[in-house]
Amino acid sequence: MPVLSEKGLNMPASPIRKLTPYADQAKKEGKKIYHLNIGQPDIQTPEVMLNALKNIEFKVWAYTPSEGTASYRNKLAEYYNKLNYNVEPTDILVTNGGSEAITIAMQACLNEGEEIIIPEPFYANYNGFACSSGVVIKPIMSYIESGFALPSIAEFEKVITSKTKAICICNPNNPTGYLYSRAELEALRELCLKYDLYLFSDEAYREFCYDGREFISPMHLEGLENNVVIFDTVSKRYSACGARIGCIITKNKELYQTALKFAQARLSPSLEGQIAGEAAVDTPDSYFEAVSKEYTARRDTLVKGLNAIEGIYSPNPGGAFYVVAKLPIDNADRFCQWMLEEFSYNNETVMMAPATGFYSTERAGINEVRLAYVLNQVDLNNALICLEKALEVYPGRTN
Structure with a gap:
């Protein structure tokens, strides 16, 4: 078989999308997944x-x-x-x-x-x-x-x-x-x-x-x-x-x-x-005002909820619609995959992006995840409940 290029072999997989097969399998098993892994807003296009x-x-x-x-x-x-x-x-x-x-x-x-x-x-x-x-x-x-x-x-x-x-x-x-x-x-x-x-x-x-x-x-x-x-x-x-x-x-x-x-x-x-x-370009300012108000409320819900869970720390971001949170876990890649493969609470679970993929330095972000607050506040609160319950039983919890 012809040999692949070194560039192709070195091309990194997306930390945002690489867990998709596990999410697809979880959905086949009937689980509801709260997608906090990707910046796909549910806000209506103008x-x-x-x-x-x-x-x-x-x-x-x-x-x-x-x-x-x-x-x-x-x-x-x-x-x-x-x-x-x-x-x-x-x-x-x-x-x-x-x-x-x-x-x-x-x-x-x-x-x-x-x-x-x-x-x-x-x-x-x-x-x-x-x-x-x-x-x-x-x-x-x-x-x-x-x-x-x-x-x-x-x-x-x-x-x-x-x-x-x-x-x-x-x-x-x-x-x-x-x-x-x-x-x-x-x-x-x-x-x-x-x-x-x-x-x-x-x-x-x-x-x-x-x-x-x-x-x-x-x-x-x-x-x-x-x-x-x-x-x-x-x-x-x-x-x-x-x-x-x-x-x-x-x-x-x-x-x-x-x-x-x-x-x-x-x-x-x-x-x-x-x-x-x-x-x-002709989108009225009222659209952005409403969107900004909604994202602010979602941010507040997610950051407050994260910091209320024992062992989690998340700073309060000033913009975009993401947070990086530090969790009491041994390995973010393992934890995010475990959430999809092995965990559910009321037949629900959460998909997150391991933060390791957002660093170049080896082992940086090993206990961090990125979460996108692109879902409504009801779903965010349900996702927070799932996350808290997951941390209570995760085998690799560190404290």
Whole structure:
């Protein structure tokens, strides 16, 4: 049999999806599963977006320009300039989801073997994107005890080498929900200017900031115009994960033209996704106000409930819709699989994502899980009951 590629063999499995076969089997056995493992909101997609899809009228389902349609990029520029990004449509390259935006940026900015610094825990698929791009992730640890605040600039400088080309942040953060402050972003600006590094900013959860906290983008900071690369997507903002439409935003014209070559090689983003995305920009503010209120209530329910269970600690996140919780268990991967294979309470159980998959450092997050508060409060409370009952009988409980 022909031999597989080393890259293929090294490609990591998704910690979010790798337990799916066990969940499928549990469902066949009649168990109800509370899915807290994946960021798939149950919030309704905006009506204006759905109506745009229903009313599509074209006779040929044609290619679009590789950088995205002019009408969609004009509309996106309108949206971002309301946020004071001060961008032109020609600064925006439309991609097939935020995932493609990240992969294209890695390929356009870094040579194989060059390094990108990412505070961990980080979005698990960064490992996969880096692997497919031949890029090396240099992780620096953030800690649950500090709520996963940005590590000190001294920690960044410890891992900067001649191969370092970029720093990547996710703000608000997936998986921790941490919202970076202006002071933290300004410190990163000075670091990137000092070492002439790209600053990648994944802003998929921009709209989800709680308790009146301010969202700051690197686009709001002066002097970084040629360093900043923004990743965005309609998936979370409009509860439209299946649309698979994202974008790269950069004012660096040389980088833009290089990224465009990768976009041309994959031909074009989807026409129907751009039609829906363009319509979505007109979503009324009342939609986001209601969604933010709902997620705040869900966060409060989940975090309060977690911390009320003996042995669990969870910080209170400032954004996104995830928490990372520390559990009194020996091994998160084993525990999450056990929950699906061997445990049920009233024929119900909970699916979570082991936090080990959100770290690059070996054995980091061994007793942590990521939970997404994408279910209603009744389901969240039922999931918390299941979790508490499970910890009472789990063979690998540590205290």
